[in-house]
Amino acid sequence: MDNEPLSIEIQNLSYRYEHEYVLEDINLRIEKGSFLGIVGPNGSGKSTLLKLILGLLKKQKGEIKLFGEEINRFKEWEKIGYVSQKANSFNTGFPATVYEVVRSGLTKKIGLFHKMKQEDQEKVLASIESVGMLPFLKRNIGELSGGQQQRVFIARALVSDPQLLILDEPTVGVDAGNVRSFYEMLGELNKSIGITLVLVTHDIGTITNKVTHVACLNKHLYFHGNIREFEELNQSGMSSFYGYDLQLLTHEHDHLHHHVPGSGGNVK
Secondary structure, three states: OOOOOOOEEEEEEEEEEOOEEEEEEEEEEEOOOOEEEEEOOOOOOHHHHHHHHOOOOOOOEEEEEEOOEEHHHOOOHHHEEEEOOHHHOOOOOOOOEHHHHHHHHHHHHHOOOOOOOHHHHHHHHHHHHHOOOHHHOOOEHHHOOHHHHHHHHHHHHHOOOOOEEEEEOOOOOOOHHHHHHHHHHHHHHHHHHOOEEEEEOOOHHHHOOOOOEEEEEEOEEEEEEEHHHHHOOOHHHHHHHHOOOOOEEEEOOOOEEEEEOOOOEEEO
16 A cells, blocks of 8 residues: 655645635645646636645645645655746747756756756756657747647756646647647646646646546535546536536537636637
């Protein structure tokens, strides 16, 4: 039996801005090597939860443990990679190649002006290859599409060998035609290197055959379970969680299509 600590363990976590709670009594256990999709309507507390896990917000009530260590004592932040919604607001005039952007992920390890060792150069190339961007190695990042830029930022996060990668709606700014291949790439990373992935997304239908677990958040944690349990949720259960009448459009063998309030329409 595996006695390793969980990647993330959250107990009785609540958080409020002024007098209004955005998270109430959250209990969540994320196992190593799992791929968790966190879904919920706009304003449901998803980004606040990520900021608490990343230590960007100080917890007010409850407990957060990272790799078995209470967050206030946790020091090994290099174990955690983070990719935000950068593709939606990235400065396309930024003068750096794909290689240079990914290399910058090693700055803390090797120093800003130190020459990279051969093994570090190989690690940069391997990270770029793992997200399918090796053919764009010398391309200026400002010349890439939103989806390609996000792949590069993921490679930058991976180059320091994190054990946990957190992504906050990474397909914002990515055209619909590339969203599915983007999630396929994440699924392959999860399977091939065993990295734990935590993904906030509106794309419920697109992720159901990629993630291993789903958490439904709307101030409270309404559901957390594996993908089979999630697919067995009936329409009324989903509607009560979202607080809207949720329309289940189709149920196919490999994925679901839902209409998600606050996501701008049918997610496919």
